Amino acid sequence: MLKIYTDMSRLTRDVLSISTGVLLSLAWLGFPGWVLFFAFFPLLLLENFFVSRKTEFRGVSFWGHAFLAFLIWNIISTWWISYATVAGALMAIVANSLLMSLVWWLGHAARRNFRANxxxxxLAVFWISFEYFHFHWDIEWPWLNLGNGLANNVKMIQWYEYTGVLGGTVWILAVNIVLFNVYLNIRNSAGARVVLYSGGGLLFLLLFPWLFSRSMYNSYVEDENPLNVLVVQPNIDPYNEAYDAQAENKKLNVFTRLADSKITENTDLVIGPETVFERYPDWNVDNLEYNYQFRQLTDWMSKHHNVEMLFGASTCKVYRDEESASSTARKSNEVYYDVYNSAVFVNENGEGSTYHKSILVPGVEKMPFRKYMGFLKDLVIDLGGTTGSLGRQDEPSNFTLKNQEQVAPVICYESVFGEYLTRFVSKGAGLVVVITNDGWWRNTPGYKQHLSYSRLRAIETRRSVARSANTGISCFVNQRGDILQATNWWEEAAIAQTVNLNDKITFYVKHGDFIARVAMFMAVLILLFLIVKRFIKE
Structure with missing residues (x-):
């Protein structure tokens, strides 16, 4: 047995845990994503120590070290959540670290009971299943899914159009594991042929996806199907804005002034960010035309030939009685109503329609497990000036432009969910519009991370992305994931770009996260095998 496995002090073990936590964080702090290819190496070294000493240490001994590693990763990468809610940040960081460490503890249990391979x-299928689970349960938080860490290295991940971000997760895990096995072969003085084969396998695993992606990137050509888009960044400070009628009119004037600075006779679509208008009682979804700001916008549009508009607003829906109200409805003076975070579309005829945000931020826009914890609903913090859980739309829906082309209205947090966006595209969306208000995170890595995820959605769906962020970064993303005309942070801005619509369906849009479904099936089988083996041993 190697000395490093027989003589590893507690300090050494802590250093290894901390090293993995720091290395994992780097990709979310702007460092090249390829650091993830060896980020798990210190933790694998530590895990192997406990496997080799399983007669002396219980499995839970490794769990504490894994928790430390993932706690550091979560703190360094997502501490900025605390600007919006300290309690929410603590919950997200601690809960996510706990779940990640439990996944690795399960993998460690399998390693203690099975052969190495x-x-x-x-370990790999447990982790992939965990990432998929984070897309679909009631406390969705896939922000730190491993495949996201390669978002700013688009020349390496063009094949996401086949696999989605979980393909990146598989790649990262596979490289780390193979790299560790190469190390073991060298340290154990394995034969030259074994070392050569394992080293060659590692080189192939690293280079083939990268070279394949480079070829895809260099050869990809967008079909000509132009749409002239204008994106407005009004730069309203979410921490200091007022919510009265005067403030709404001021935001209206800023929005139209910036749009006027870039609009031309060829402009097809004007886009504003999430929650440009936030007095939800004034924005009844059944009577949009009675809203003063809505009428002012349609008057402004009438001066510009055939232009259409998409922007965000806090809206409401009033119900006739308690029986017709939804499960998220609120009650005030015997009136039942829902509040939504909505995208509002105004067509060339001045007619309005809405899409309501479907994936709500846990603890911020909705109370998780509301069915069981509804008594805590008033503790939810909403970042749009209201409190309580928001209403939501069950199915995604597109807006139809004057030329019958469709655009996907994606609101803020929804842009992190790749498989969810495929549902817009499957219904005919040729362009993805992301509207967001990232000012809550101030000048931190948070808004930069959020921007990078739009690049992933462009590659997965091969759709251009027009991104309007209240305080930045607003931009356009082409179908290869390249960022175009990125605005500065915390500045008023308006940018115009001709983007190409696309009607082709990628493999990922058609099949979604198939990798996760395979991994979950294998994970269940392995868990059953592990349980049976445990009972047999006892």
Missing amino acids: LGFLA
């Missing part, structure tokens, strides 16, 4: 396979 099956143990590593178990």
Whole structure:
């Protein structure tokens, strides 16, 4: 047995845990994503120590070290959530670190009971299943999914159009595991042929996806199907804005002034950010035409030939009685109503329609597990000037432009969910519009991370993205994931770009996160095998 496995002090073990936490964080702090290819190496070294000493240490001994590593990763990468809610940040960081460490503890249990290759396979499928789970349960938080860490290296991940971000997760895990096995072969003085084969396998695993992606990037050509888009960044400070009628009119004037600075006779679509207008009682979805700001906008549009508009607003819906109200409805003076975070579309005829944000931020826009914890609903913090859980739309829906082309209205947090966006595209969306208000995170890595995820959505769907962020960064993203005309942070801005619509369906749009479904099936089998083996042993 190697000395490093027989003589590893507690300090050494802590250093290894901390090293993995720091290395994992770097990709979310603007460093090249390829650091993830060896970020798990210190933790794998530590995990192997406990496997080799399993007669002396219980499995829970490794769990504490894994928790430390993931706690550091979560703190360094997502501490900025605290600007919006300290309690929410603590909950997200601690809960996510706990879940990540439990996944690795399960993988460690498999490694203690199975041969090495099956143990590593178990670790991989458990982690992939966990990432998929984070897309679909009631406390969705896929922000730190491993495949997201390659978002700013678009020349390496063009094949996401086949796999989605989970393909990146598989790549990162596979490289780390193979790299560790190469190290073990060298340290154990394995034969030259074994070392050569394992080293060659590692080189192939690193280079083939990268070279394939480079070829895809260099050869990809967008079909000509132009749409002239104008994006407005009004730069309203979310921490100091007022919510009275005068403030709404001021935001209206800023919005139209900036749009006027860039609009031309060829402009097809004007886009504003999330919650440009926030007095939800004034924005009844059944009577949009009675809203003063809505009428002012349609008057402004009438001066510009055939232009259409998409922007965000806090809206409401009033119900006739309690029986017709939804489960998220609120009650005030015997009136039942829902509040939504909505995208509002105004067509060339001045007619309005809405899409309501479907994926709500846990603890901020909705109370998780509301069915069981509804008594806590008033503790929810909403970042749009209201409190309580918001209403939501069950199915995504597109807006139809005057030329019958469709655009996907994606609101803020929804842009992190790749498979969800495929549902817009499957319904005919040729362009993705992301509207967001990232000013809550101030000048931190948060808004930069959020921007980078739009690049992933462009590659997965091969759709251009027009992104309007209240305080930045607003931009356009082409179908290869390149960022065009990025605005500065915390400045008023308006940018115009001709983007190409696309009607082709990628493999990922058609099949979604198929990698996760395979991984979950394998994870269940391995868990059952692990349980049976445990009972047999006892």
